[in-house]
Structures are given as C-alpha cells and as structure tokens.
Amino acid sequence: MQSMYVKRCPECGSVNLYWNREKGEIICRDCGLVIEEKMIDLGREWRELDSESSEHRRRAGAPLTYMQFDQGLGTEIGTKKDLFSFGSKKKNKFFRLRKWQQRVSTAIERNLKLALAELRRVSSYLKIPSAVEAEASRIYTLAAQKGLVRGRSMESVVAGALYAACRRHDVPRTLDEIAEASRIDKKEIGRTYRFITRELGITILPSNPVDYIARFASTLGLKPETQSKAIEIIEKAQKIELTSGRGPTGIAAAALYVAALINGEKKTQREVADVAGVTEVTIRNRYKELLEKLDLEKEMKKVKRREEILLKAKRKKKK
DNA sequence: AAGACGAAAGTGGTTGA
C-alpha cells in the first residue's frame, strides 16, 4: 500500500525526487520534470553598505513588495490648505513643483504598471520562481526611479532586471532564453543588464557552471547519474582553475557532453550546444581542455571498450 | 550523409596606458 503522503512525480509517478531548497525546485530524477517552484529567499541583503559596517549589517529576506507599482507608499506634495502660509512667489514655486511631480510620477506609475505586466509575462513563460520575479521587479523599480529607463525600451530593461535577479539568486537562465521569451535582442539585454547593475551598484558574482547542469540535463533527457558526473567534473576543473575566465555555459555544456559520453548516453555536440546556447566549437575547446588536464583517460578507455563491444555485436548480427 | 575536428577571420567586451 502506498502512503498518501509520499510525493510523486505527476509525469512518471516516480518517488525519486530531488529537492533543491535554494532554488525552490523539486526535480524528478527519473524524467527530469521540474515539479514545484516555491521559493523562500535564503539570501542575504545584497546592497553594498560601507565597508566597515557591511559585515554586521547584512539582513536576510526580501523587503517590501515591489510587485505593486508604488508599494502603497506614494508621496505627494500637499494641496491647497498647506499653501496659506506661503507668500505668492513661494506659492508659485509650489504649484510648479506639484504639477511637475504629478506629471513625472504618473508617468513613472504608468510605465511601472506596464513593465510589471511584461515582467510577469516573461517570468511565467520562463517558469521563474516568484522570489526571483519579486527581485526583478524591485530592480526594475529602482532603475525606473533613477531614470535609467529613459532612452531604452521598457522591455529591454525588464529583461535586464530579470537576468540580474536570476543571477543573484543562482537560478541562472541564459541570455538566449530570456531573449527568446522577451523578444529582445541578446546583445541589447546584455547591455542594459550591465548598465543597470553598474548604475545601481549591484554586485553580481560570476555564475557557477554547476547551476546550469540540472536544467540542461533535464532538457536533454539525461540520467541523474550523468548529472552528478558532470557536476563532479566541473568541481574537479574548478580546483585546478580551469574554469576561471571561461563562459560558465560553455563549461557546463562541455562537462555534460563528457559525462554523457562516459555514461554511455551519447549526445551530439550540436544537441548539447543548442540547449546550452553555445557553439560546438566552444564545447570542443572546453572538452579538449577537460580531457587533457583532468585524468579522464581511464574513463575514456572504458568508453572505447564499450564501443568496440557494440561493434562486435553489430557484426555478429550481420552474419 | 552526419558528426567531429580545427583553422581563420570576425564580434563585442574588458583593461590598462
């Protein structure tokens, strides 16, 4: 009899599930389906505080919700009755200010409403965890308040903010994926991403290739053992500084390619390259380095032996 | 015919004078 409390994969019924707490994902080890994406923010406050106090003042958790365009905290310059106490010059100034503020703030609000709707669309398309979406809207809001949207399309800033939020939460999507979902050019997203992170002083660590493995492997339909193998390879490579300065997606792709070879579920370079959003050439380069500098000879010999056995079997069949 | 391999030229971003 099955316990009704055991969680099962809705796709294949497997109970072999893997819960990645940090990313809020539950992944089925058998079919690779991402089942649930509820996310609790475990990260720390990311703002750059001045260096002395920064060690002590880190906070946990996400602040106010930025999903609403004014967070319910709008400020307005006062109306009539506040003005009796001013002379006429000041009064004029006050009116001007008020008018100006109304124009600006309604413009920002209108823009924010549109932008957050767009953000919602894109992130649901990409199945982004909600905490990351919230982070993205926060980033967008800050950017809008700083007037960084001017001269750029709203959509591209949304895409940039989303990309930044993904990176911050170690749930990286590739630029290609975001580009596809938002229909903004990849370069454009990269540009705005760099721009807004620089202007807002958001520091982002280079992403870890390991973070891509689960998703790539699952879209390629690779076995969980292959995933762990790939991760193992990456970790080895990181130890001898083979990964620094390289594009993380390229490394992830190459590691996955090698791991698939070793575990006997070969994928072509092209297949792997396509999901990872890199070219075959990059995979080849990384792959060559991996074989050279990591002692993978033994494992490759095994692969060759297996291939020979397969060949013999085929020849027998012909006879 | 398809995949793997590698050379060569081009692209966009970073860095350091």
Added chain:
DNA sequence: TCAACAACTTTCGTCTT
C-alpha cells in the same frame, strides 16, 4: 579614449564513421 587582449562565434574545409 584608444589599442591590445581574451573568449566566443561564424564559417568553412577535411576527416571519420
């Protein structure tokens, strides 16, 4: 601000299966 640079891409020819 410009040039050198490293990583990556595009393109293409060749070899292997």
